């Protein structure tokens with residue numbers, strides 16, 4: 157039986173892959189041997205050790221759980237390893253008994269938005285496992301963690317590096333806005349970085365699908381990133397709220413300070429409603445102008461996401477990202493295996509070969525495809541495709557990285573006040 161091997165990236169005629177198929181003589185000699193997938197399913201059902209590990213919380217489905225990555229209001233996030241591919245994943249664990257009605261609603265939104273969004277700058281959802289007491293969300297793991305932690309430990313970013321990271325987040329938000337989804341909780345704590353410096357937007361608990369200029373009522377997000385209209389007792393349009401938060405994020409990335417400060421909520425509210433931004437003298441005029449246009453207190457006059465992308469400060473970096481995305485197969489990312497008989501992308505063809513090696517056949521992919529994140533077959537497919545796409549992106553990026561000035565400058569906190577982690581709220585923040 158062919159076995160999945162992880163190897164150094166190899167450029168083939170059609171694709172770049174780290175996964176190749178190899179056959180060991182031992183496997184050739186025993187044609188009746190269980191496939192890796194079958195064996196894992198068998199272990200889940202019958203193996204004492206697997207069952208004990210599952211009972212004591214060391215394993216869930218095909219994932220082995222290890223250290224804690226962090227805790228949220230209603231969740232614990234742990235590192236996990238996928239049994240078949242050895243891929244490292246982030247597993248968000250939610251205790252059903254502790255979920256309020258609001259938290260349940262947020263969770264179901266988070267799952268349905270993540271299930272519908274497939275973009276290289278958005279954290280991917282691989283699988284959802286539900287037990288009697290818990291939900292497990294198996295997600296792409298961001299090895300370099302939160303952008304927030306990086307800014308706190310290393311200080312403000314040089315404008316060229318900020319441009320590279322920020323353009324990726326803006327593209328993720330454009331992807332959402334184009335699909336009528338508003339994130340509503342954009343902040344440095346919800347931007348994750350991969351080990352290769354790829355930025356990924358995560359935490360879709362507050363996200364919502366809107367019709368064009370539909371007005372929203374629920375005030376949510378993190379107060380320091382909240383747009384002024386959220387502090388007024390009025391309904392608000394969704395997309396401009398995201399652009400405001402992006403403006404706050406950009407200011408934070410390039411200064412390591414927050415644009416609006418207050419000793420308490422009333423002070424913060426006053427500062428945001430006044431909308432005065434004191435940019436440091438070292439900030440370039442183009443950046444200052446972009447931040448001012450994003451932090452326009454009038455939502456009607458605020459830049460929209462396309463204007464942000466086309467702004468003088470960001471235009472070149474976003475054009476690079478867009479060109480790069482179009483040239484890569486990321487646009488072809490499939491959340492679900494393509495139906496039998498349809499034309500396959502190079503990546504899918506390679507993924508299918510690798511899956512075949514694990515014992516996941518075309519027929520199984522067809523059968524499971526409609527179950528999406530509720531199927532461990534689809535999850536394995538997503539993990540394999542994601543890995544292939546990352547490798548491909550990496551090859552394309554290497555050339556660009558040589559020309560990047562990625563120096564980080566030391567913290568320069570204009571006000572001397574170090575920002576603290578902001579809690580997301582689902583409440584009226586007036």
Ligand SMILES: Nc1ncnc2c1ncn2[C@@H]1O[C@H](COP(=O)(O)OP(=O)(O)OP(=O)(O)O)[C@@H](O)[C@H]1O
Nearest residue numbers: 225226227228229230231233246296297298302580
């Ligand atoms: N995909 C991921 N990769 C790496 N770390 C992650 C990932 N998702 C979450 N984390 C880490 O796990 C921790 C908890 O995340 P979680 O989203 O549950 O809560 P939170 O965003 O901190 O709080 P809240 O409940 O307000 O959303 C965070 O510190 C985050 O850095």
